[in-house]
Amino acid sequence: MSEELFSQRTTTCGSLTKANDGARVILNGWVHRNRNHGSVHFINLRDRYGITQVVVDDDADEELEAAANSLKLEFCIAVTGVVRKRPAEMVNPEMKTGEIEVKAEKIEILSTCPALPFQIDDGLKTKEDLRLKYRYLDLRSQGMQKRLKLRHDFILSIRNYLSARDFLEIETPTMIKSTPEGARDFLVPSRHYPGKFYALPQSPQLYKQILMVGGMDKYFQIARCYRDEDARGDRQLEFTQLDLEMSFVKRDDVLSLMEGLFGHVFKEVMDYDLPATFRRLTYADAMNTYGSDKPDLRFGVEIKDVADMAAKSSFSTFKEIIGKGGFVKAVCAPHSETVDFSRKYITSLEDAAKVYGAHGLAWMKVGENKSLSGGVSKFFEGMEDEVIERMGAAEGDMILLVAHQDWKRCCTSLSAVRNKLGKDLNLIRKGFEFCWIIDFPLFEYNEEGGFWEAAHHMFSMPQQEYLDTLESDPGRVLGDLYDLVLNGYEVASGSIRIHDVELQKRIFRICNFDDETAEQRFGFLLNAFRYSPPPHGGIAPGIDRMVMIMAEETSIHEVIAFPKNTAAVSPMDDSPSEVDQKQLDELHLIVKYPEKP
């Protein structure tokens, strides 16, 4: 054994209490703060576990004094010293270790640090790009450490819960056959086969289904998924899902497993009590009541269908749209102490609605004695009582209406108004509100292409009663599909799967895949399904998103160690980057740059 490189820690910076009074300890960590009072120094030493105050007293020898004087923020050091209780008036109740301090006898500088590009832990104000460029410094912040710990705890709790219920964690390949019917695939060129490519999985969907055919019965995986689409605050090119599949189950088995799982996990990780079951809304009800298939149930402001009233009004715009089979829906914005329903504010609500395709936002204010004023109120003269009663409105409230030819646009634009009201009027309750959205349509009409496609994916089971009318009326078919929604975010999506070759082929055909193309793309799945597949179903909760919500963040970046920015670039390592010609040659690739003058 050679001479010791450094004095190795005997404990961490978060663990000492007055019970350790008098103990000789060695701490390793970073200089979090350094207060020099001349002949007394206070050094806050930080590691992942906490912060401990180190004191260099006036009796320090020359060497110790020199070391203390040379310390800069974020130097990595080893401190040897003795734990002592702080005098009563010096106790810091804010600190976990605030009752003690370590009187330094020796300070070793393990590594130094130049002036920092930004101040660690100065909160969220630093531009994110800079934080990402120096992510190793950003990760030292207590916020990042806390969030990544939360993420770890969350995943560990999931693993334990599922393992205890006979689930097997099985890895599926991340270089697979490209089946680009959903998002764009990321491709990996094959060196051995010029012109051939692997794809990174958008999800382990087909493999987990084949695991069911393989008799694995209950499978899960903390799976990385890749989708080559534009990033967002809650969307990355690569993200992590709890991928899960079970054999011999029906929908409610999957739902109650998830309710049990998250009930357990939220209790264990955050000491938060979830209800034993989550509210269930059909897709149609969710859209009609909240305008969204991922409603935030932490506040009310429900949408009401007011087409019948609008038809009786004298407002020609409404009557015209209704005459053409359109829709008129409304929400009631409750009176607010802090937000004035000014023209300017109404315009900002209208702008929110217009983003989702509303042509305008009609409004009227509720005055005293059940009166209506402003906006379109004059067209509802004589109908005041009916309007106010239907909307459940009270004095000081404002009624906001959207009319649109298209049901979905009418709903979603009003949902945007609802969400803005929730935020602006401070209506959103604290906590975690889960709900299931069930009975989704199986197919969606592709306007551009002029064909039907799977609303979720092509492997979901149609509900029994629609089996005879799949081809004749695809738009009406509901699937055995379910989404889990948390605080207005879609956090999981799943379904009971098809396990019948002929039914699967019918779905492919409806989605514009002839038998030959289907065979070419999904032949391996169809082959597997010829060999007695069990009925099965599953779900895939998004880990990043859930942890983000649990951490009360609005960006997924805050719970990912090394995220890419919205331009799909990692400022730290500069990926994506160009490669050597030699690498391209080996892969038989020629780069064709886009033409731009």
Add this chain to the structure above:
RNA sequence: GAGGGUGUAGCGAAGCUGGUUAUCGCGACGGCCUGUCACGCCGUAGAUCGCGGGUUCGAGUCCCGUCACUCUCGCCA
């Protein structure tokens, strides 16, 4: 692919209807300080105002272009 926002010392910001030396806080550097814990006090350095062009006697400020970041729509089975 489209629209909105932002870009001023290392970081975070101020800079009004264009006007002479571009402010402030934090950080850095130097000095003082025996109990702080966001220590305090004194001092110093540090900015071609994202970049390019234009209007003007004069541009951080107005106009055009461009780049970067960011939010949103589209997209995301």
